[in-house]
Amino acid sequence: MTAEREHSIEALTGGAMAGIWEWVRQRIPAGVEVFDAHAHIGADIDGRTMTAEGMRARMEAAGVKRAIVFPLNDPNARDDYSGPNDVIWNAYEEYPDLFVPFFRLNPHRDYEAEFGRCVGRGFMGLKLHPVSQHFELDDPRVVCLFEMAAEADLPVLIHAGFAMQRIVEPLVPTVEAYPRLRLILGHSAMIEVLEAARAFEGHPNVLFETSVVRAKDLYVLFSSLDPSRICYGSDIPYGDLPSTLHATLAAAEAAGVPEAALPGILSGNIRRWF
Numbered sequence: 001m002t003a004e005r006e007h008s009i010e011a012l013t014g015g016a017m018a019g020i021w022e023w024v025r026q027r028i029p030a031g032v033e034v035f036d037a038h039a040h041i042g043a044d045i046d047g048r049t050m051t052a053e054g055m056r057a058r059m060e061a062a063g064v065k066r067a068i069v070f071p072l073n074d075p076n077a078r079d080d081y082s083g084p085n086d087v088i089w090n091a092y093e094e095y096p097d098l099f100v101p102f103f104r105l106n107p108h109r110d111y112e113a114e115f116g117r118c119v120g121r122g123f124m125g126l127k128l129h130p131v132s133q134h135f136e137l138d139d140p141r142v143v144c145l146f147e148m149a150a151e152a153d154l155p156v157l158i159h160a161g162f163a164m165q166r167i168v169e170p171l172v173p174t175v176e177a178y179p180r181l182r183l184i185l186g187h188s189a190m191i192e193v194l195e196a197a198r199a200f201e202g203h204p205n206v207l208f209e210t211s212v213v214r215a216k217d218l219y220v221l222f223s224s225l226d227p228s229r230i231c232y233g234s235d236i237p238y239g240d241l242p243s244t245l246h247a248t249l250a251a252a253e254a255a256g257v258p259e260a261a262l263p264g265i266l267s268g269n270i271r272r273w274f
């Protein structure tokens with residue numbers, strides 16, 4: 001446990017990072033309960049792992065109160081993702097006040113049973129990763145999933161970041177067909193950030209999540225979109241809480257986002273969904 005903490009927050013907030021972390025802490029308005037809209041628990045084929053306890057320790061050390069958690073691109077995922085989804089549910093049962101559980105699916109497989117099982121169990125959202133699971137956002141099987149999520153009133157977080165080719169154009173028909181569908185664009189559609197901001201600015205149920213976005217794209221995001229549509233995320237274990245909080249707050253400040261908008265970005269804009 002001590003070693004876990006040394007490798008997590010203290011190594012990231014001490015030494016040369018101490019001043020940056022201090023700046024972050026001063027920027028977070030008093031009373032704001034920071035909500036991380038993008039984090040993973042489990043194991044990935046690339047070797048990354050995160051445990052519920054590791055996530056809890058990082059959140060406690062950084063003063064983050066709640067986090068949406070979902071599986072990685074798990075090497076042991078059965079076709080329907082039920083094993084990694086169970087890991088998330090166990091984490092939620094252990095720490096129900098900390099974690100907001102999302103389940104993950106592979107649209108190429110029969111997903112209806114696992115969708116029904118997870119919704120029935122009480123999962124609060126769905127995560128889809130077009131790159132890891134090799135699909136386009138306008139694939140009919142994926143559009144069917146969006147329709148099922150809209151009917152179940154289930155938020156969907158889409159990986160909309162690195163290695164994506166098409167985001168806005170294949171997603172527009174779904175957003176227009178299901179205006180009540182709540183979507184979180186993971187990594188803020190960073191390769192098409194300006195196009196996405198313009199295409200979805202009139203759709204209040206589409207949120208842009210800030211983890212692991214290039215600095216110039218975060219600046220464009222904060223400069224071009226109402227801050228009520230932006231939510232903070234870490235993408236743990238790919239990002240970490242100190243550096244992603246710093247990136248988000250620094251970009252907001254550089255773009256001239258008023259301080260009054262920070263509680264929403266750090267917490268309220270996503271918290272109102274759960």
Ligand SMILES: [Zn+2]
Nearest residue numbers: 038040186235
């Ligand atoms: Zn992620």
